[in-house]
Amino acid sequence: MRPEVEGAKRVVVKVGSSSLTDSKGQLDLARVAQFARELAALHDRGVRVVLVTSGAIAAALGPLGLRRRPRDLETQQAAAAVGQGLLVRAYSDAFAEHGVHVAQLLLTVEDVLRPKTYRNALNTISRLFRLGVVPIVNENDTVATHEIRFGDNDRLAALIAHLVRADALLLMSDVDGLYTAHPETPGASRIDRVDDISALEVDTSRVGSKVGTGGMRTKLLAADIATQAGVSVVLGNADDLGKALAGEDVGTFFPARRKRRPRRLLWLAFAAEPRGFLEVDEGAERALLSRHASLLAAGVREVRGTFAEGEPVEILGAGGRTIGRGFVGYSSADLTLELGRSNAEAGHRSLRPAVHRDHMMLTE
Template sequence: MDRERVRTANRLVVKVGSSSLTTPQGMIDGDRVDALVDVLAAQRNAGRQIVLVSSGAIAAGLGPLGLTARPRDLATQQAAASVGQGVLVARYTSSFARYGLRVGQVLLTADDMMRRSHHRNAQRALAKLLDLGIVPVVNENDTVATDEIRFGDNDRLAALVAHLIHADALILLSDVDALYDGDPRRPGARRIPEVRGPEDLVGVELGKSGRVGTGGMITKVQAARIATGAGVPVVLTAAAYAAQALSGADVGTYFHPQGRHPGTRLLWLAHATTGRGRLWLDAGAVEAIVTHRKSLLPAGVTAVEGDFSAGDPVDLCGPHGETVARGLVNYDAAEIPELLGRSTRELAATLGPEYERELVHRDDIVILEPLTGA
């Protein structure tokens, strides 16, 4: 009954990883692309709206550039993405054309999610493409993204896109058919058919990425947590089981939506931003923020790191360096050392009434829960 939400979903985001689209040598595998498109085109022609978040641009650029492995440096990754993105979209264009469907390329950076005007523009563009019957093919804009403003993997991008377009379900396709309680290559590893909450992930081993991709099982579970936290159910399975997953069959792992629908602002702050600096909190300030959801006052801060401006996202760290929350700071980094450990009343009396305010207001703080699992 739970997977009925996937079977009846009208608007879907489907994410496919590099390893599901390419050969071991890094070239686009036309048969794999066509097999995926066969499934998605059938769903689209049945009246469902599909947004395809597709990895593979960098991997597709390896062969044409004569590379034998994914490059480590950003400049070569950007070059491979520039070459490979054209190859990838051309292949999707010709494959969907077999069914009379058109595709539209949408390239996003984390900055497009962080800046609200860009965020709204991306939302409008995707909505219009869907209204026009186009299949949007979304990817990170690796050609211009920098290390500081990258999603890092398309799993997280797909989860944010699902929230952005108010999708009814998210399907994460990879070369692994489900989440297992251990390495699926080892005897005795068991498929986890459903995840209702963090408690179902206690003790679960989350693997790392393969050769051509950047993600891994941990990024998929993180993406599922983002989406389900926004009320979007998620199915994680192999690309070979895409049709079954979309039909609501018992394949892969089903992540139940949590029933919480956070505002775009807090989801953006938690998952589409990177802290530009860090504020170190004493134990009392951690309890006030995490347990009582209070604002952060200068009296509870012991140290500041980084170079940031008022309005930037900063990580809020406990006494042992653990990141417990992220918030939009009200002061420049250079102003904060003089404020540390002092009450707002004292600061107002000595520095002026404009200093009688929080370092970070509670409405601009999101608690960052650690990912459960090993």
């Protein structure tokens, strides 16, 4: 059994497009009803549930007479506009059979990662929890541009799990879990548990189905994000959702690897585009990596780029290797004036850190 999942008080479940459609690519209302029944039962036990669902574009394939997921952006967005209404209506009707209300939230990954917008998403979801409503999140494909690509809902689900401080994330699709080789390879076996994703040596070349977009590689990225954020993950087949929620040994389990991080540091690690680069000397690099010290101006060799105080920067060590990211304590102009200067050399002024240790994430 997996007590981390069985005893979870907050759960995020992501369901892929292939698990919501029939052989013709049309929305399968029986599957929707199954998911609603299982999640409603979890909700009735007092567990706070967020459903991250794919399927908006897939739901429109039948009504629009499309044989497969469209390739061009305009048709994708048009299909999403048609399918989102069909999808949320199906979920709303299915959950209503169990006396549960649902709410639709259309987001992009950027909505969850930008400091100015993730707070609004968090406040909305928190209020829905208190009202006893199950939030249903889907990527807003009608306005997304480059965001419509492989695995967005997997990554979005991982970020939502961190946002709402979930205990467990279930990534459910048409695969039974992670295998030692491609699932069609003779002798390939399911991996029950993964403690270190970086040490995996498996074939992740399998792509998504004709109605979905995600492949195994995107699911591993999502599992990596979630486990680093203190959330345990199950990757499995949507047919086993009930068993997975009960903590049974289905799919592949990824235990949480560390304590929860502040939400702002999650944004720094997985989304922030650095506004500049700080190249540090060998002494500063050792201090950062061995003692997790703050980065002082005295240890900065070079400032690249133009940035304001408080903006994200990348920290470079020997050979230009990235060793971390952080929110800088100076503007680029001010920091340039303090390069290599210690507090003693600054005279009466006490120099603040170039990047404080509490505002920094180091690359493992």
